[in-house]
């Protein structure tokens with residue numbers, strides 16, 4: 001019975017992952033471009049983030065981005081339609097990371113994504129929301145999900 | 159503390175888990191006075207929502223007493239009796255500022271999972287999978303409430319727990335369907351589903367000035383409750399041809415606004431049900447969208463269809479042609495509760511919106527697995543089971 005349940009849960013997780021994989025393939029089938037800018041829009045006036053449109057001086061960057069130091073290049077520009085400020089970052093020396101790197105958390109772009117998201121939260125709300133402490137027990141499906149969750153802050157379509 | 163944990167498909171148990179505490183400066187901890195089952199939980203129980211882990215605490219519709227506040231909480235103090243919105247919103251991102259709270263940019267701590275599934279993630283929600291933040295649920299003695307200034311609302315004096323608890327999720331969801339579905343004075347509105355959400359949508363449509371509201375289900379006790387407690391007309395879809403009936407009721411035009419409050423496990427009559435069920439079981443589709451199909455078909459030309467029922471992924475036999483050729487507006491959303499909760503609590507206090515009748519079964523948290531059995535299998539006339547963790 002327990003096995004049947006685990007199998008059903010695994011099928012569910014697989015269906016979710018399958019649907020996701022279907023969408024994730026870009027239309028042209030081109031691999032993710034490691035040089036592409038990663039961007040978040042922060043709901044704050046442009047002046048507040050960094051002076052003007054010039055590449056922001058690192059010292060004035062929110063901490064999560066400042067921590068990445070010289071590894072990244074950052075740009076700040078106003079968002080259209082009063083949507084705030086676009087905060088963009090890119091690795092100075094982009095390197096293509098494979099699936100294995102991404103699963104292991106060795107893709108440096110994951111760090112950039114997390115830093116951008118954290119910076120946005122800090123600027124908008126003054127803190128970065130922490131997840132609840134888990135109440136879960138280990139199961140095979142759970143382990144896979146646990147890994148996906150650990151990477152979820154650095155993955156996604158940002 | 160004690161909490162109701164999801165252990166696997168159709169497997170719930172009450173377990174001892176560590177107490178929650180303040181994790182962020184804007185958090186509060188709430189001692190739960192009442193929490194209730196929601197149709198959305200049935201999708202978790204059935205295993206249709208991915209990203210659940212054994213041991214996850216479920217439940218998202220609740221009310222309680224504040225027992226601890228973080229240093230940056232300014233609108234609440236220890237001892238306040240509050241309803242907490244099921245979705246978590248920061249109040250300061252562009253989405254929250256535009257009253258689209260369930261789309262909050264800052265409250266989902268696992269954005270990558272839902273971004274992969276849907277392109278962008280929703281905000282966080284209590285007890286509703288790791289794709290939606292992995293927050294602990296409300297069927298517990300205590301819950302940590304992030305962004306407490308935004309998400310907790312004082313309950314007016316004189317409103318009892320069993321009425322106020324539905325202002326957390328069911329009532330604002332129903333209201334949103336009627337409001338964002340564009341219900342106007344004089345409209346005819348059809349609502350699929352006479353669960354708590356459908357009943358609330360029907361009542362909202364009436365309060366927004368609809369001239370005629372028709373709610374559709376098959377369970378006699380729910381149809382009866384909807385007629386008596388909500389005060390609208392009802393149709394039993396197993397006893398009549400819903401499309402024909404709606405045409406006759408609306409002078410041949412069809413309803414102006416159709417609100418779907420059924421979700422991905424819709425029941426259906428005839429072969430279509432087995433087709434959907436087989437495809438859902440084999441994961442070729444994640445939904446059984448029978449009610450959405452019917453709503454799109456029945457809606458008048460140029461009308462509006464609002465999907466409140468929860469869906470996870472891909473639907474089959476979706477009537478795209480009817481939607482396009484009839485010029486329909488199709489919309490859906492997870493609930494933007496913060497936008498409506500104070501107004502709804504006010505209406506509950508004034509007696510304009512009846513919610514207490516939804517709590518057909520009340521029991522201690524220890525009996526929650528039984529509560530879910532009653533609710534899931536619609537036994538003993540159960541519309542909602544309400545748990546009282548504080549005894």
Ligand SMILES: NC(=O)c1ccc[n+]([C@@H]2O[C@H](COP(=O)([O-])OP(=O)(O)OC[C@H]3O[C@@H](n4cnc5c(N)ncnc54)[C@H](O)[C@@H]3O)[C@@H](O)[C@H]2O)c1
Pocket residue numbers: 195196197198199200201327328331350351352353354355356374375376377380395419420421422423424425426448449465466467468491492493494541
């Ligand atoms: N959008 C949101 O934020 C939000 C919030 C809460 C709940 N929901 C969703 O709303 C839906 C309803 O929730 P609930 O708590 O009322 O659930 P419920 O299970 O109590 O009610 C669903 C009702 O739909 C009826 N039904 C089944 N198939 C039908 C059909 N083909 N036509 C008409 N009626 C049919 C059932 O008999 C039942 O009475 C669920 O999918 C839930 O996930 C969404």
Ligand SMILES: [Zn+2]
Pocket residue numbers: 196197198199218219244327328
């Ligand atoms: Zn709900």
Ligand SMILES: [Zn+2]
Pocket residue numbers: 247248249250251252253254255261262263264265
């Ligand atoms: Zn927000």
